[in-house]
Amino acid sequence: MLSMICVDVDGTLVGTGNVVLPEVWEALAQARTAGIRIVLCSGRPAVGRALDYARRLDPDGWHIFQNGASIVKVDTGESRSEELPHDLLTGLIEKARASNRILEVYTDREYAVEDTSRVSVAHADLLGVPFKPRDLLSLGGTVVRAQWLIPHAEKEALLAEAHTGLQLHPASSPVMPDTLFVSVTRDGVNKGSAVTRVAGFYGFELNRVMMVGDGHNDVTALQVVGYPVSMGNADKEARAASKYHVGDVDAGGLVEAVALAMRE
Incomplete structure (x- = not known):
């Protein structure tokens, strides 16, 4: 198995109905039970739905918000965030x-x-x-x-x-x-820099980390991990930065990515 799966929110975890499919939750829960760290890696802030998602995915883990500017351990509130001057x-x-x-x-x-x-x-x-x-x-x-x-x-x-x-x-x-x-x-603060830092917190090698995303803002993270995965609805920049490709968010494409992570 891989060590860590980083998951974008909009267009990856959450589809057009602003909901997460039950089969996606089930697959991610199975991965976490098996010992894989699940890291939310979102442009959203650590409030509201995004915070709820992070707590459900990995309740005592580090999560990435605000395109890498906020890195928060959601059980304690500890922050390793980057100030905007x-x-x-x-x-x-x-x-x-x-x-x-x-x-x-x-x-x-x-x-x-x-x-x-x-x-x-x-x-x-x-x-x-x-x-x-x-x-x-x-x-x-x-x-x-x-x-x-x-x-x-x-x-x-x-x-x-x-x-x-x-x-x-x-x-x-x-x-x-x-x-x-x-x-x-x-400048220099992005999802890629944050994924690198979180992998370091856990002591994981980046070549054993997966990033799943669909957008231009996911590219920096897709470029630093060993397993870059784009969704079926991904834009051209995310697709070009990925080695692996799965189905559309509304078809539960993230389940395919989790299956890949668990067998590698």
Whole structure:
């Protein structure tokens, strides 16, 4: 068996109905019982549904949130997260207010958004948290990430803009197909860097680790593991970075990936 399976959420664990199929839960539970560490590896923060998923997958384990900016041990709340420098954060906020684009700002456990449009409301529902708009500079803890919510048509324009000192992670969700989520972390902070750190916490070699994903923001993690797996609904970047390919999320493709991990 492999030592560790890292699992993306939107488009991998969770499909178009914003639910996890029962057979997927069963397969992952069997893998954990067999001794494989299961690591949530998501762009979502450690709140609401994502936190519930992590606790169910591996209740005393380390999990990766916010595209690698948050690494949290969910039973104790211990954090090994990466701060987003304040000067870079204020630059993003100035840009958001000038452009009228939706920007969210995150600590490990909280987030702020000033926009009150249906997109922001729908995203709070997707995360499984109450919608409470607040000033982007009002968070009390350490800010680790920001995130743009834009129409897909604006992707190339946003990615072409200068984000000095920052790394952008475009991703989508089958639950909100009209919205592109572009996560922003400090340069060098991504799912790949976080998977490498978590494998180190456990003492695992990366060549015995699997990453299962479907999006551009999964590529850095797919590139560092020995078993990179893309879902049937994956975008071209994730498919190109993968050695193995399984079925669509709504067809339970993740079950195939778990079976592969248990026989290797």
